[in-house]
Amino acid sequence: MNILVWHVHGSWTTAFVQGPHRYLLPTLPERGPWGGGRAAAWDWPESAVEVAPEELPGTAVDVVVVQRPEEFDLARTWLRRDVPVVYLEQNAPRGPAATSIHPVADRDDLLLVHVTAFNELMWDNGSTPTVVVEHGIVDPGHLWTGERAAAATCINEPVRRNRVTGTDLLARFAADAPLDVFGMGTGGISTRDTGTGAEGRVRAYGDLPQHELHTELARRRVYLHTARWTSLGLSLIEAMTIGLPAVAVASTAAPGAIPARAGVCSADVAVLGEALRHFVSDPDAAATAGAAARAFALDHFGLERFLHDWDVVLDRAAGHRVVRPTRSRRAVPVPVPAAAGSFHDPRR
Numbered sequence: 001m002n003i004l005v006w007h008v009h010g011s012w013t014t015a016f017v018q019g020p021h022r023y024l025l026p027t028l029p030e031r032g033p034w035g036g037g038r039a040a041a042w043d044w045p046e047s048a049v050e051v052a053p054e055e056l057p058g059t060a061v062d063v064v065v066v067q068r069p070e071e072f073d074l075a076r077t078w079l080r081r082d083v084p085v086v087y088l089e090q091n092a093p094r095g096p097a098a099t100s101i102h103p104v105a106d107r108d109d110l111l112l113v114h115v116t117a118f119n120e121l122m123w124d125n126g127s128t129p130t131v132v133v134e135h136g137i138v139d140p141g142h143l144w145t146g147e148r149a150a151a152a153t154c155i156n157e158p159v160r161r162n163r164v165t166g167t168d169l170l171a172r173f174a175a176d177a178p179l180d181v182f183g184m185g186t187g188g189i190s191t192r193d194t195g196t197g198a199e200g201r202v203r204a205y206g207d208l209p210q211h212e213l214h215t216e217l218a219r220r221r222v223y224l225h226t227a228r229w230t231s232l233g234l235s236l237i238e239a240m241t242i243g244l245p246a247v248a249v250a251s252t253a254a255p256g257a258i259p260a261r262a263g264v265c266s267a268d269v270a271v272l273g274e275a276l277r278h279f280v281s282d283p284d285a286a287a288t289a290g291a292a293a294r295a296f297a298l299d300h301f302g303l304e305r306f307l308h309d310w311d312v313v314l315d316r317a318a319g320h321r322v323v324r325p326t327r328s329r330r331a332v333p334v335p336v337p338a339a340a341g342s343f344h345d346p347r348r
Contacts, residue, residue, distance in 0.1 A: 001062040001314055004051075004075065004083070007036040008067045009090055011234040012115075014039070014210070015136045016065075017048040019307045021314070024051045024061065026078070034074060041209040043138075053078040063317050069103045085110040086317045091231050092119050092252055104128055111317055116232050116253040133313060136306020137237055139298065140211075143218035144243030144290050146283050150178040151276055152220035152244070154213075154235035155227075157185040166226025166249055169269065173224060174201035176273040177280040180220060183207055183235075218242050221286045222263075222279035224272075225254060232257055240297040245289035247275045257300070262293035 001021045007013050017023045027050040028035025037050040051059060056078045064075045066087045075083070087110055093100035104112055105126030112130045114120040120132050151173070158167040158181065167189075170179055179202045181189060186204040208216060217223065223239035225248035232253040240246055246263035248254045249272065258265040264275035279286040 001318065002060045003063050003065060003314065004056070004061045004079075005065040006034070006067060006071060007039055008033075009234075010039050010042055011137065011210070011238065012090065012135065014042045014044065015138055015303060015306055016310065017044050018138060018303060019310065021047065023048045024056075024059065025049065026056075026074070027052055034070075043211075057081070063314055084317045086113055086313060087111070088113045088115070089119060089123065090115055092116075092229060093122050097122055097229075098124075100124060101126070102128070111313060113313055117256075118253040119231055131313060133306070133309045135232060135234055135237055135301050136303045136309075137234060137241060137297075137301055138303055140214045140238060140242055142243045142291075142294055143214060144287070144294075145218055146221040146244075146286050146290075148180075148219045148221065149280050150180050150220050151222045151224040151247070151280065152180050152182065152217045152239065153224040153226060154182045154217075154233070154239075155186065156183040156207075158183065158189055159185060164227070164229050166228050169226050169249075170202050172269060173226070173273060173276060176276040177222070179203070179224065180205055180216075182213055182216065214238065214242055217244060220244065221283065222247055222276060224276065225249060227251065227254075237297050237301050240290075240293035241301070243287075243290040243294045245279050245286050245293055247272050247279065259292070259296055261289065262296050263289055 002024060003021050004024045007025050025037050025048060026035050027037030031037065038044055038048055057080045061079060061083050064083050064085050066072060066085055067090060087104045089112060100123060102123045102125050104110060105124060105128055107128045112125055112128045114130060114132050115135055117132050120130050155165045155167060158165055162168055173179060181202060182205045184207045186206055189202060189204045205216065217239050223236065223244040223246050225233065225236045225246060227233060228249060228251050230252060236246060240262065246258045248258055248265045250265045250267045255265050264272060266272055
């Protein structure tokens with residue numbers, strides 16, 4: 001198939017484009033959220049092809065994978081024809097947890113794909129048909145060395161997102177183990193954001209290319225997942241696959257992703273702190289739990305299963321009645337960017 005898909009989430013797209021299809025990535029001169037094209041920081045196959053909007057009317061497209069409501073209008077404008085649509089929801093609801101109406105609720109012309117069963121449960125999807133395709137990742141290999149007696153965590157924009165990502169918990173956990181923080185916007189972390197007493201115990205390492213990030217994570221002894229409210233982070237799954245034991249806040253889909261043999265998942269901060277101390281002080285215990293984490297991650301989030309599930313979804317979508325995408329009757333309208341590339345996506 002020829003699949004039109006925007007580069008929104010690098011790790012997810014890295015797995016998605018490993019399939020047997022041709023992946024068309026909208027590309028604008030200024031890049032930006034609506035035309036990011038191929039990602040320089042990830043290893044993508046040649047079947048992931050950059051395409052300019054003006055080329056799309058003459059390009060064969062079998063299915064459009066939409067991840068943001070604004071992409072409906074961009075696809076219609078750029079393609080100038082109707083194409084089957086799959087809506088991929090990467091996130092848990094941002095409004096009231098149990099009553100948020102999904103932007104494509106009550107539609108019979110597309111399939112709504114959630115990345116976790118928790119997300120499918122919490123969103124009000126109305127009558128729109130839904131399916132869960134859990135994450136998959138390219139296996140980075142069993143890289144863990146645990147040579148650094150510290151915990152690693154990945155948090156994008158930790159200062160702005162604060163309690164959502166559990167940034168406020170870093171000072172508490174820093175008393176249990178040194179914390180090395182990776183991700184976009186981590187340079188803004190300071191004592192002001194992590195709390196008094198965390199000086200020198202919370203260290204920011206910035207946003208690294210994927211292969212460098214994996215190498216650095218592998219040097220740490222344990223992975224810490226602090227998010228209170230998020231979809232299941234791919235960085236958590238990647239860390240487990242690398243061979244790190246996981247210590248995670250028991251929120252959203254995390255409890256189902258971390259078996260007891262692979263680490264500790266709890267809503268009790270004291271229990272999590274004790275687990276950090278245990279794994280950082282005992283490399284053998286960390287190695288054993290990390291091996292179990294890797295085995296579980298490969299079994300549940302392996303690339304083969306992920307691509308197979310997506311092939312089923314794409315085949316189903318391609319057979320649907322072809323209709324022009326329109327907004328849900330119940331959803332709150334979302335402003336469409338006046339000019340492609342000028343819109344700032346607050347979710348990034």
